[in-house]
Amino acid sequence: MIAGDPTKRSFSGSIEQKQITHMCIGKNDDDRESYPLPDHECQNGLRTQVFFPSCWTGKDVDTPDHKSHVAYPSLGYDGDCPETHPVRLISIFYEIMWDTVYDDLHPDKNDFPKEWWVPEGATQPFVLSNGDPTGYGFHGDFINGWDVDKLQAAADHCLAPSGVIQDCPLLELRTDYEKTECLQVPRVADETVGWVDRLPGCNPITSGPADAPMIPPSACGATTEIISKDSQQVKFPFISPVEGWTILGCAPDDINARVMSSERYANGAMTPKVCAAYCQEHGFGYAGVEYGSECFCDHAFDQSLLTARKCDVHCDGDSTVNCGGNARLAVYQRGVAPLAPAQASDTSTSQASPNPASTEPTHGPLMVSTRGQDVTQLSVLRPGWEKVGCYIDTVKSRLLSIGPYTDGDMTPQLCISHCEEESYLYAGTEWAKECWCADDLPDDAQKANDMECDTPCAGNARLTCGGSLRAMIYWDADLDSDNDDEDCVDALDGDGDGTSHDGPTNQEQCEDVEKNRSISMQPPSMRSLRNYLRAEQGNSSLGISV
Structure with a gap:
């Protein structure tokens, strides 16, 4: 069934139209329900509300117009059913929240108010995707996807006055994670993100007051093709392809238990292609991108972890492609076809080097912090210096014995400069502003996951300077070889x-x-x-x- 009419551009006062309202969330007198879209900023959010018809003929489960078999009761959301539709149904009510929140205390953190502008001849800036700038044409569709027997049992027996779904023991509730990952993937190829030349389909903007015409897609050359559900585009709707690599899927990640732990890389201009190239160059067969800016590499990956879908955050290096998501890792495997599933690496220990015979430290780029909005990658620390990795330190037996040298402007470069001036071979940052030096790294030094050295530097919060009893170690390779x-x-x-x-x-x-x-x-x-x-x-x- 359908609530509302997408062609409407003016208000007639009918009982049907009164069931579609918009409301600014707040305490001001103006923040009350309205039938058109509000003509002022909704600094605490905008909510659209849709009541569906709750009276039924008792005969047809649908009609050609998807409306005639149902009707509203006398009060719209309550009251008596008309004689033509005597069977009362459970009420269905939609609430749609639009993020227009504005924080007066932190104006620099609000993106939405910068977009608030009123076009000539209009009262507010929004246009619905059906070409409606008024809000009168908002509508809702309902298609039943429930198991009918379970839904009927719940309707018959779950009668708690609270109305809380948790008070219905007949229903098996989904977790927040399952609900977040339950997505209806678009299967019509059309431009729906960013600046567009036209609205999807054939929906010209019409302000009314006359009803808007319904124009078929063929009239303007819009696509009518439905993408196959078995296509890569539908299976992995947000993961951008990389030539020579196979998309495995999207996996939930945890900063305390990384699903890829051998190597982490960030350069401030991340893309899946950049990440894949880095992992391949360093001998890894699996690559993953996350948070729009991070790259992870590993030698193995447990494909049973690919249970997520929302790998939909745009890349720092190219906003037209995606680099995983928030705590979501988009995973790739080198090669054009997936290999046999492999077990995930132990996140508590570092992976073996591709060359087991090598005794040299595993070096990589400078560790950077992703706590700040801007991520900076410094490809050169100081000439000849390389990163060794994150190591466990103790108060009783310091990993590097000389120090600490502390500075409120501490960065890896500052620490390395200090140790280099003293002709030490190793430098290490710890606790944001501590610098330690030594000629040797103990044979029994315990390697930690590089993610544990994630404390922002005192001198540059976009970089990391070790952590709590975790030292990020750097090595003067030139001095050692000279x-x-x-x-x-x-x-x-x-x-x-x-x-x-x-x-x-x-x-x-x-x-x-x-x-x-x-x-x-x-x-x-x-x-x-x-x-x-x-x-x-x-x-x-x-x-x-x-």
């Missing part, structure tokens, strides 16, 4: 004074160097000299810094 002979020098420098000595040594470590020069004549490296000066500072009053 001093390949340092282990040899340190091995011969048994007493830490920066000078090589005769006697028992780890000569095997120095064979390659000794072929070209005499170890006994090797000048001390910067790190060995620094160790010597530290030792002297600890044993005497010598005060020298390098």
